[in-house]
Amino acid sequence: SHSSPFLHPGAIAKTDRLSIVHLKRDLQAPTILRDHDEDDEGYSEGKVVNTRFGSFPHTTLIGLPWGTQVRASKVDTGSRGRRGQKQEKKQPQEKKRKREDPESTEHPNKRRDSENGEVAISTPAEGKEEKEAETASSGFIHLLPPTPENWTSSLPHRTQVVYTPDYSYILHRIRARPGSSIIEAGAGSGSFTHASARAVFRGYPGGADANGTSKEEKLGKVWSFEFHEQRHQKLGEEIKEHGLDGVVQITHRDVCEDGFLVEDQSPKADAIFLDLPAPWLALPHLTRSSPPPKLSHGTSEAGTPAANGTSEASTTPFLSALNPTKPVHLCTFSPCIEQVQRTISAMRKLGWVDIEMVELAQKRFEVRRERIGIDNGAQRGLQTTPASVDEALARLIEVEGTFKTFHETGEKVEGKKDKVNPNNREKILESLVDRKVYKEGNLVHRCEPEVKTHTSYLVFAVLPQEWSAEDEKRARAKWEVKI
Numbered sequence: 473s474h475s476s477p478f479l480h481p482g483a484i485a486k487t488d489r490l491s492i493v494h495l496k497r498d499l500q501a502p503t504i505l506r507d508h509d510e511d512d513e514g515y516s517e518g519k520v521v522n523t524r525f526g527s528f529p530h531t532t533l534i535g536l537p538w539g540t541q542v543r544a545s546k547v548d549t550g551s552r553g554r555r556g557q558k559q560e561k562k563q564p565q566e567k568k569r570k571r572e573d574p575e576s577t578e579h580p581n582k583r584r585d586s587e588n589g590e591v592a593i594s595t596p597a598e599g600k601e602e603k604e605a606e607t608a609s610s611g612f613i614h615l616l617p618p619t620p621e622n623w624t625s626s627l628p629h630r631t632q633v634v635y636t637p638d639y640s641y642i643l644h645r646i647r648a649r650p651g652s653s654i655i656e657a658g659a660g661s662g663s664f665t666h667a668s669a670r671a672v673f674r675g676y677p678g679g680a681d682a683n684g685t686s687k688e689e690k691l692g693k694v695w696s697f698e699f700h701e702q703r704h705q706k707l708g709e710e711i712k713e714h715g716l717d718g719v720v721q722i723t724h725r726d727v728c729e730d731g732f733l734v735e736d737q738s739p740k741a742d743a744i745f746l747d748l749p750a751p752w753l754a755l756p757h758l759t760r761s762s763p764p765p766k767l768s769h770g771t772s773e774a775g776t777p778a779a780n781g782t783s784e785a786s787t788t789p790f791l792s793a794l795n796p797t798k799p800v801h802l803c804t805f806s807p808c809i810e811q812v813q814r815t816i817s818a819m820r821k822l823g824w825v826d827i828e829m830v831e832l833a834q835k836r837f838e839v840r841r842e843r844i845g846i847d848n849g850a851q852r853g854l855q856t857t858p859a860s861v862d863e864a865l866a867r868l869i870e871v872e873g874t875f876k877t878f879h880e881t882g883e884k885v886e887g888k889k890d891k892v893n894p895n896n897r898e899k900i901l902e903s904l905v906d907r908k909v910y911k912e913g914n915l916v917h918r919c920e921p922e923v924k925t926h927t928s929y930l931v932f933a934v935l936p937q938e939w940s941a942e943d944e945k946r947a948r949a950k951w952e953v954k955i
């Protein structure tokens with residue numbers, strides 16, 4: 473069957489299905505649970521997830537309800553060799569949300585490396601990770617069902633990916649919904665692919681409903697394109713392994729050259745998402761009624777009147793990749809403004825309307841209490857001036873007073889600004905040295921600087937439905953009957 477843990481996770485973790493081993497915030501390990509070692513002939517306890525938080529044999533995870541907190545196994549899973557048992561070494565990496573793009577101010581073609589999108593994924597400095605491992609080890613994990621969101625933050629990066637804040641907004645704006653047909657290019661690491669598959673999914677493929685209508689007809693579909701051979705192959709394997717092959721169809725293709733028809737079939741797309749270095753080169757293949765102008769890569773402008781169709785007499789009739797009965801919604805995703813300019817220029821020439829650019833600035837806020845510095849002063853052996861220490865002490869007394877009143881009476885009352893008694897000064901300072909001063913000071917927040925949160929510019933546009941005199945006549949007839 474085509475059941476997918478992303479679409480129908482069920483209540484418990486099952487053998488041979490993907491699960492997410494959640495170690496801590498921003499650190500998750502996707503794991504296919506096996507109850508045996510495939511190439512182990514003898515007795516086996518199954519594979520083991522080895523993490524900095526301890527070892528978790530798969531057999532201890534299979535059958536658990538999603539969300540279960542699991543303590544590390546006390547069983548010595550040993551190292552390779554015992555009874556031929558093999559261990560699966562999981563080394564989940566913390567991923568950065570940001571698309572690192574040091575050349576973002578340069579020419580759009582240079583925005584990523586020569587392989588169109590591949591980047592080295594930055595991991596935290598080793599030393600830092602080691603240190604965290606020592607201090608953060610808490611000995612348990614949570615077992616979670618896979619979702620597009622946790623897949624995005626744990627998937628093996630083969631390219632830069634589209635993150636959840638962007639794809640949620642994009643899928644909303646391009647009106648992805650159950651039953652939609654979506655074109656996606658390039659597929660890259662499949663982050664957007666998983667999110668869009670869930671958005672368009674409706675029921676299982678095959679079979680028929682009570683009216684005898686094939687459910688397949690009602691299924692939404694993601695038509696995914698990727699021209700990098702290994703990435704195409706790897707994503708194909710993943711999609712199959714995740715049970716999404718009934719919803720996602722992946723084609724190995726340079727869409728700028730060869731467009732979006734698959735085996736002479738039209739995706740009849742309702743929506744399109746282009747995450748390509750040069751989306752303007754793909755746009756001429758997304759027209760309603762005229763064949764794409766012939767383009768030579770890199771230099772030509774999309775949408776320039778081309779000889780195609782006039783001098784090159786084509787025998788096959790033009791087939792559009794778009795749904796002819798609806799307006800089509802498009803989004804392109806580009807980190808540089810130069811790319812946006814070229815894309816929008818091509819859109820205008822090709823009849824796209826309602827063109828709008830949006831940048832999402834999702835920021836992480838760090839909220840903490842700003843200490844008033846009294847303990848530092850005290851620990852440094854009172855090197856600060858007596859006046860400043862006194863001021864800090866008075867402030868502390870004030871804050872504590874406010875805090876106490878608030879907790880005892882629920883009222884916010886200004887604390888009294890007591891003068892510090894010189895006789896108590898030393899004593900108070902001494903008592904502060906080893907104290908936790910977590911509740912003192914003001915709550916402050918900081919957010920990431922803007923330059924860090926830039927992912928890409930999103931360009932949205934709509935290609936209206938073509939409207940003939942015939943369509944108008946039909947529409948009027950319908951309207952008149954209704955009246």
Ligand code: SAM
Nearest residue numbers: 589634658660661662663664699700726727747
């Ligand atoms: N959206 C993807 C995700 O969320 O994981 C990431 C896409 S990645 C940034 C861009 C991908 O587009 C690369 O994998 C690249 O190989 C592919 N690509 C670039 N030009 C292409 C073209 N003309 N046709 C098909 N794929 C292309």
